[in-house]
Amino acid sequence: MTPLPAEGTAAGPTDGRHADIGTRDPHPWDTPAGASAAAGVAWIAVLSLSAVPAISSQELFGAIPPWLLPAQIGIVLALLTAALIVRGLRRLWRYSLIAGALILLPAAGRLFSFDLPALQSMLGSTPFDTRMQAEQTGRFAVTLGMIVVLLAIGLRPTDFFLTPGRLTAPIRPVPMLGFPKPDSWRRFGLIWGFGVASALAIAQFLVMRPELSSLPSLLPMAPSILIYAALNAFNEEMTYRAPMLATLEPAVGGRHALWLAAVYFGVAHYFGIPGGLLGATLSIFMGWLLSKAMLETRGLFWAWWIHFLSDVVIFSFIALTLIG
Structure with missing residues (x-):
């Protein structure tokens, strides 16, 4: 097995380790030749279309x-126009359409009610079902819409990582995290999946300080917690990560694509759980880890698995607050 270079080191665009995704050219880790301008524009666009403007305005x-939503739609239209008429930015046309879908599909979803009492009753009609069913069903509808968009712009399911991927693919070494060699993703994914979930559980417990006597009350909600955690992980991976990586990696290289997707995902959690600056920072790291999993295995499984374990923890604490 040829060792992979560590994070932050160069990997040539023709090293053959990346499968063909939607084009005949291999997908480089570094910025492709002639793509520097596109990479700069991509960063400006992603930051402008992320939660950064909303966070700034709120604070x-x-x-x-x-007017923020119309302004962001205008940015998407400007990006698409530039991608169609400026030679150096043509590689961003697919991303510009995905960026528009990331804004418009959730907005369209909010126009409909996804409250389905029959589905809630199937899962036990617990307070957690009432809290989560409509939200997660609506997100699943958005995910299906995003998959349709990805297919419409000429990508195959394997192009946007809708496949388990190579579960034992070697990681790109990360010495700072204790992995100086290209270990298997089976080892890396298991260690970091359970590690992140455990750290999150400890942090949530210290913040919320739930009564230990209330923990058995989670048992009736356990099936719903697992189902909605699995669905939420799938929804977020296939809506907010896979489309960005699939359209940005060929355009600006794997390193830029990874960090663009990580930042977009992370700053959105400023308003989430955990929230604030700390929550956003931790979520950027999480986004980096999940993007790394998707790019290096060329599939969904490890990104979904790590995300799922963390969501089980988060959803369990949400359930505790509902019964508290």
Whole structure:
């Protein structure tokens, strides 16, 4: 097995380790020749279309302006126009359409009610079912819409990682995390999957301080917690990560694509659980880890698995607050 270079070191665009994804050219880790301008524009676009403007407005003025969504749609249209007419930016045309879908599909989903009491009753009609069913069903509808968009722009399911991938693929070494050699993703994924979930459980417990006597009350909700955690992990991976990686990696290289997807995913959790600056920072790391899994295994499984374990922890604490 040829060792992979560590994170931050170069991997040539023709090293043959990346499968053909939607084009005849291999997908480089470094920025492809002639793509520097596209990479810079991609960073500006992703930051502008992420939660960064909303966070800034909330912190500076105490509210998110109603014109933010139209402004971001305008940015998408400007990006698409530039990608169609500027030679150096043509490689971003697929991403521009995905960026539009990332804004419009969730907005369209909010126009419909996905509250399905019959489905809630099938899962036990617990307070957690009432809290999660409509939200997760709506997100699944958005995910299906995103898959349709990806197919419509000429990508195959394997192009956007809708496949388990190579479960034992070698990792790109990360000495700072204790992996100086190209270990198997089976080892890396298991260690970091359970490690992240355990750290998250400890942190949530210290913050919330739930009564230990309340833990048995989670048992009736356990099936719903597992089902919705699995669904949420799939929804977020196939809506917010796979489309960005599939369209940005061929355009600007794996390193830029990984960090662009990680930042976009992470800053969105400023308003989530855990939230705030710390929550966003930790979520950027999580986004980096999950993007790394998807790119290096060329599939969904390890990204979904690590995400799923963390969501089980988060959803369990949400359930505790509902019964508290």
